[in-house]
Amino acid sequence: MRFVLEIAEGDSLYQQIRNQVILALAYGNLSPGDGLPPIRALAADLSINLHTVHKGYEMLEQEGYIHLNRRIGAVVAQPRSPGKDLGLWQQNLRIRLAEAWTQGMSRETITQTVQAILADFVPVDTGRSGAEV
Amino acid sequence: MRFVLEIAEGDSLYQQIRNQVILALAYGNLSPGDGLPPIRALAADLSINLHTVHKGYEMLEQEGYIHLNRRIGAVVAQPRSPGKDLGLWQQNLRIRLAEAWTQGMSRETITQTVQAILADFVPVDTGRSGAEV
DNA sequence: CAACTGTTCTATAACTACTATAACATATAA
DNA sequence: TTATATGTTATAGTAGTTATAGAACAGTTG
Numbered sequence: 001m002r003f004v005l006e007i008a009e010g011d012s013l014y015q016q017i018r019n020q021v022i023l024a025l026a027y028g029n030l031s032p033g034d035g036l037p038p039i040r041a042l043a044a045d046l047s048i049n050l051h052t053v054h055k056g057y058e059m060l061e062q063e064g065y066i067h068l069n070r071r072i073g074a075v076v077a078q079p080r081s082p083g084k085d086l087g088l089w090q091q092n093l094r095i096r097l098a099e100a101w102t103q104g105m106s107r108e109t110i111t112q113t114v115q116a117i118l119a120d121f122v123p124v125d126t127g128r129s130g131a132e133v
Numbered sequence: 134m135r136f137v138l139e140i141a142e143g144d145s146l147y148q149q150i151r152n153q154v155i156l157a158l159a160y161g162n163l164s165p166g167d168g169l170p171p172i173r174a175l176a177a178d179l180s181i182n183l184h185t186v187h188k189g190y191e192m193l194e195q196e197g198y199i200h201l202n203r204r205i206g207a208v209v210a211q212p213r214s215p216g217k218d219l220g221l222w223q224q225n226l227r228i229r230l231a232e233a234w235t236q237g238m239s240r241e242t243i244t245q246t247v248q249a250i251l252a253d254f255v256p257v258d259t260g261r262s263g264a265e266v
Numbered sequence: 267c268a269a270c271t272g273t274t275c276t277a278t279a280a281c282t283a284c285t286a287t288a289a290c291a292t293a294t295a296a
Numbered sequence: 297t298t299a300t301a302t303g304t305t306a307t308a309g310t311a312g313t314t315a316t317a318g319a320a321c322a323g324t325t326g
Binding site: 012013014048049050051052055069070071072 | 313314315316317322323324325
């Protein structure tokens with residue numbers, strides 16, 4: 001998988017790594033069982049520090065997105081139970097929507113924007129074992 | 134308007150103040166022309182520092198949500214042009230949706246969640262001059 | 267053995283968040 | 297005038313976060 005590290009402006013480097021993995025998962029560029037780049041390799045590739053990548057991976061592991069193994073490296077996990085704190089997530093979503101709403105975006109436009117994003121998402125490929133990084 | 138400062142966990146105090154104002158605007162608890170609490174009063178009310186509140190208000194002003202006047206205080210502005218960086222906003226929304234999607238939430242459930250949030254929003258009351266804090 | 271994984275440790279510099287105190291500028295009210 | 301109320305600016309200090317750097321450790325694989 002290729003990491004972009006778009007200037008999300010305001011997001012820290014390790015947060016962006018975490019976000020990119022989740023996005024890759026949603027868009028089907030990454031599937032359970034796939035391996036992520038070794039932290040040293042990714043760090044070199046992005047010209048950032050080893051520890052910064054590690055922190056991003058740790059975050060992903062705590063959220064249940066990946067498994068970290070000392071031998072085989074970082075592997076995308078099978079989606080289990082929700083895990084995510086639904087309350088915090090909803091509150092965050094609510095704020096994003098309120099931003100759009102108070103800027104004059106209509107319900108229709110907001111809904112269409114959401115639909116457009118969702119349309120590009122791909123079902124998480126749960127049946128697989130090989131890695132294709 | 135009453136500020137709650139829910140523990141958004143990860144959001145700084147001034148960010149939460151900023152968010153609460155936008156939410157209040159979306160839910161109709163605050164309208165253009167309304168005055169916000171004086172920074173000292175709000176700071177005392179929340180048991181936080183004057184500057185923290187000020188920073189939140191400054192952020193809101195830079196985003197065009199409010200006007201700051203040395204005499205009359207902070208007043209909610211009339212919604213003008215978009216102002217908001219649509220690209221960053223969309224990217225942020227995309228990540229939130231990807232989080233839900235990768236946690237197994239279906240398009241229908243996500244859409245329903247969005248609709249439920251939007252349903253509670255109230256048109257920004259643009260015709261008004263009095264203050265009702 | 268060497269090489270490759272993640273992991274842990276210590277240290278440091280830079281930045282951010284928050285607090286604290288004081289003073290200033292400007293307008294309104296007594 | 298004096299007092300009060302508003303936001304504004306300046307300075308400072310503390311604490312925590314972010315990112316860097318280098319080194320070493322612990323397993324597993326070739």
